[in-house]
Amino acid sequence: MKNISNLQGCFWAALLIVFFSCNSNETLEYHDRQEISPIDSMDVKLPDSYNDINKWGYFYENDEVFLYEFFENSNTDLVVNVLDFKHNKYEPSLVFQREGPDGYNSSGVSPMIINRDSILIMGNDDKFLLYNSSAQKLAEYKYNSVDGQRFVSGVFNHIVFQDNRVLMPTINNTRWDDKYFYQKVMPVQYYSFVDQKFEEGVPYPEYLHGKFLWSNLYSTKLSKMNDSLSIVDFRFSDSIRIYNSKDQALETIYMGLNNELVLLDKVPSKLDEMKNLLTEKEYMYTMYQNGNLYRLASHLRKRSFKSNLSNFKSELPRVVTLIKYNMKTKEYDYYNMPITRYFLPSKDKLIVGSITSWEDENQDTWRRFYIYDLN
Numbered sequence: 001m002k003n004i005s006n007l008q009g010c011f012w013a014a015l016l017i018v019f020f021s022c023n024s025n026e027t028l029e030y031h032d033r034q035e036i037s038p039i040d041s042m043d044v045k046l047p048d049s050y051n052d053i054n055k056w057g058y059f060y061e062n063d064e065v066f067l068y069e070f071f072e073n074s075n076t077d078l079v080v081n082v083l084d085f086k087h088n089k090y091e092p093s094l095v096f097q098r099e100g101p102d103g104y105n106s107s108g109v110s111p112m113i114i115n116r117d118s119i120l121i122m123g124n125d126d127k128f129l130l131y132n133s134s135a136q137k138l139a140e141y142k143y144n145s146v147d148g149q150r151f152v153s154g155v156f157n158h159i160v161f162q163d164n165r166v167l168m169p170t171i172n173n174t175r176w177d178d179k180y181f182y183q184k185v186m187p188v189q190y191y192s193f194v195d196q197k198f199e200e201g202v203p204y205p206e207y208l209h210g211k212f213l214w215s216n217l218y219s220t221k222l223s224k225m226n227d228s229l230s231i232v233d234f235r236f237s238d239s240i241r242i243y244n245s246k247d248q249a250l251e252t253i254y255m256g257l258n259n260e261l262v263l264l265d266k267v268p269s270k271l272d273e274m275k276n277l278l279t280e281k282e283y284m285y286t287m288y289q290n291g292n293l294y295r296l297a298s299h300l301r302k303r304s305f306k307s308n309l310s311n312f313k314s315e316l317p318r319v320v321t322l323i324k325y326n327m328k329t330k331e332y333d334y335y336n337m338p339i340t341r342y343f344l345p346s347k348d349k350l351i352v353g354s355i356t357s358w359e360d361e362n363q364d365t366w367r368r369f370y371i372y373d374l375n
Contacts, residue, residue: 031257033321033336038352038370046357046365047081047090049073057157058344059113065346067353070111078104078121080111085351085369095135096121102137104129110153114161122151122168144197148173149186152219156285160224162245165190165199167230169220176215177267182208187220188232190245202232202243202250212264214276225288233286233295236262240286240295255295255323255332257281278318287345289374294350295323296343322350338370348374 054071067083073095080094096111097103106123113119117132128151130139143150151159152171160167167190174184182204189201213236221233225242232241238256243249262280281299288294301319322335342353350372357367 031321031334033334036322036335036337036372039349039373040371042085042088042369042371043366044083044088044090044369046367047093049079049093050081050365051079052357055110055153055155055157056342057110057112059115061115063347065344065351066113067342067344067351068111068113072098072109076107078109078111080113080119082113085346094119094133096131097135102131102135104137108153110151110157112157112159120159120166122153124150126150141191141193142196143191145172149189149198154219154221156221158222160222160230162224162227162230164193165245166193167191167222167243167245169222170198170201171218176218177212179210179212181218182211185218187218187234188222188243200248202241204234205237207261208263212267213262214264214268214273214280216277217282221283221285223285223287231286231288231293233283235283237283240293253293253325255286255293255325256283257297257299257321257323284320285343289345289348291327292374293325293327294345294374295325296337297321297323298339337372340370341367342369345374346371350374 051071054069056069058065058067070080073079076098078096082091104121106125109121109123111119119131122128127142149170149172151168170189174181186201190199192199217236223231228246230243232243238259239252239254242251284296286295298320301317320337320339322337324333340352341355344351352370354368357365359365
């Protein structure tokens with residue numbers, strides 16, 4: 001089988017360049033992690049339109065989870081591929097035109113699938129659009145913001161719907177290298193469909209004021225607990241926040257690896273930016289299932305490394321830890337997880353998508369998904 005993960009070679013080349021000039025003997029053990037094995041797996045044939053450089057999200061229909069991946073094709077139209085796990089196959093591709101009467105006329109767009117006939121297209125301008133599954137434009141919603149506040153996209157995208165409002169990660173026109181970025185930007189806000197404007201939001205922690213992080217950490221991940229509670233997950237923080245929309249209360253729960261903060265006093269250089277991306281921990285996503293919180297973290301196996309190029313990959317492996325927090329007993333468990341491309345909560349299960357794909361003898365491309373039991 002031929003591996004077709006095209007970016008892997010470029011990625012490791014970049015790592016070699018960085019660590020050729022970097023040395024560190026810093027050592028810090030993370031928590032002991034329990035081994036967990038998948039209870040099942042499935043191989044899925046990828047669609048002909050599949051693009052390995054894409055972003056993704058998920059939605060539910062009749063309590064079943066669906067993965068969707070999206071990218072802009074050579075015509076700059078938005079292509080969305082939906083994976084139906086129940087039938088183990090991708091559905092026909094959805095194509096949303098950039099130009100024309102139903103065009104979204106924006107760049108860097110991200111779709112948010114509420115249900116089959118309610119798909120939001122979020123771009124980098126002053127509005128977002130509502131479409132149906134036939135790619136017909138149904139409505140337009142202005143942000144009505146004086147400082148350019150708008151939805152901000154990431155590799156993984158998710159927003160929360162509650163009572164004619166949507167909780168979304170946001171940004172404004174402030175540059176991320178501005179010393180007061182974390183004071184000027186509201187990273188999470190409710191948008192009202194009725195009033196067509198932003199309402200209350202959740203600010204960055206005050207300890208970030210006047211500090212810097214590397215550029216991939218400013219975005220925020222969101223997930224829904226129930227009709228009033230939402231998880232606000234800052235990728236840099238060892239704690240998560242639970243926001244209550246009824247009384248605007250914010251609860252902080254520790255769900256970290258070591259409770260250390262890596263804050264910078266100046267904008268990192270390109271070399272430092274790359275080094276931090278490769279060596280520092282990053283919290284990826286938090287979800288709620290049956291009284292438990294689950295948080296995924298990417299980090300080095302040990303915070304100890306050397307620039308020995310002959311055994312570079314073995315000395316510098318990144319691993320993924322699943323942190324489980326029982327909200328009733330206040331107990332923690334830490335599980336060893338594979339490095340994978342997707343993590344999808346599905347009832348009492350976790351669906352995990354492999355980072356690699358392959359071609360068979362018929363030149364069809366496949367990816368394997370694993371299923372873990374969260375009970």
